[in-house]
Amino acid sequence: DAGITQSPRHKVTETGTPVTLRCHQTENHRYMYWYRQDPGHGLRLIHYSYGVKDTDKGEVSDGYSVSRSKTEDFLLTLESATSSQTSVYFCAISEPTEAKNIQYFGAGTRLSVL
Template sequence: DAGITQSPRHKVTETGTPVTLRCHQTENHRYMYWYRQDPGHGLRLIHYSYGVKDTDKGEVSDGYSVSRSKTEDFLLTLESATSSQTSVYFCAISPGTVNTGELFFGEGSRLTVL
């Protein structure tokens, strides 16, 4: 299995508090992604990174920020969590090979905002 870990795996927090999810990879892959998965919506892209300090927004980026200060770590921050951000968050990594659709996903982080 690809070396990708997410932390924390489970978190319960209250509305208005900041939350940071961490994705760590040992594969030296170029691309890293943060998705959220909700029933009926499939996988929706929040942000992605195509290199250190190179990030871009996905389709549901409002309320989220990311940082990638080194190749192996991609952080997702909810500055002020809301109940609508209760979800399962998946990190994925992908090599920089052109055209590849092969992503390796983490095990997910289940976030509950009360």
């Protein structure tokens, strides 16, 4: 298994509270991603990072912010959680080459916003 750890694995929170999810890797991969997975929508990219302090928005970035102060850690923050952010969140890492960009995924964080 790729060395990717997501924490927490499960979280229940209330609307309006801040939430931070953590992704930690031991592979020294340059790229890290945050996705959310919802029924009927599949996996959708929230934000990604291509290096320390280098991040960019994905398809569904509204309401989310990210930070990457170290190669190994990528944090996803919901500043004020809403019920529409109830989802399963996956972190992924990759080290793209010219030929390929295989992403390796963490086990996911199940977030419920009540």
